[in-house]
Amino acid sequence: MIFTDYYNSPIGGITMASEGEGLCGLWFDGQKYFASTVKGETEDKSLPVFEKTKKWLDIYFSGEEPDFTPKLSLNGSKFRKAVWDILLTIPYGSVMTYGEIARIMAKQSGIAKMSAQAVGGAVGHNPVSIIVPCHRVVGTNGNLTGYAGGIDKKISLLKNEKTDISKMFVLKKN
Structure with missing residues (x-):
């Protein structure tokens, strides 16, 4: 059984999910991959x-x-969890590129190179938005690309953290 609850944030409704002890999901309502990790029955609790x-x-x-x-x-x-662990190390108010995460993953895996696109797939499927800060991941040269909750929410979250986004620009919209 998965339990759910809700939070009204300044930038939209949020659904939370738990198996009873830990948080296994936190999504903006309607975001890409919304509740993708929730299988079976749910109960509001x-x-x-x-x-x-x-x-x-x-x-x-x-x-x-x-x-x-x-x-x-x-x-x-295992791969996705390793990427999510790296996301948890990105300081509040800072950003990291997909390429930087790929380099860390390659080093941890003992290989020469890791695909930034593979990292992007793992970042995009992060089931606990905001707390596992996938919004702090940007493209090359700080391009604001990709966010399952939408680029507008990514920008709002970065601004909330007082991140300097003045030199960043939207590369593509979700």
């Missing part, structure tokens, strides 16, 4: 992890950096 997530989101949307992370329960391939 208030859980401690949802209350902690709402507190995290309240702090985040107030323009502050939360000093805690709700318990996460990320489901995905």
Whole structure:
């Protein structure tokens, strides 16, 4: 059984999902791959992890950096989980390129090169938006490309973190 709850953010509704202990999903309503990791029946229920997530989101949307992370329960391939672990290291207010993540992944895997496109696929399928900060990933030269929640939300999240996006531009819209 997967449990769900909801949060109304300043930039749109958010659905949260949990197997009971950890957060396994957090999506903007209607985003690409919405609830893609939720299989089977769901039930709306208030859980401690949802209350902690709402507190995290309240702090985040107030323009502050939360000093805690709700318990996460990320489901995905070994490759995707490794990419998501790297996302969790991107500092608040900063960005990293798909290519930089690919280089880190290659080094961790002991190989010469890793595909930035493969990394992009893993970033795009991140099931816990915002908290696992896939919005902090940009294309070459800071191009604002790709975000399952939509480029407008990516820009809003980066601005919320006071990220300097003045030299970034939208490469393609989702």
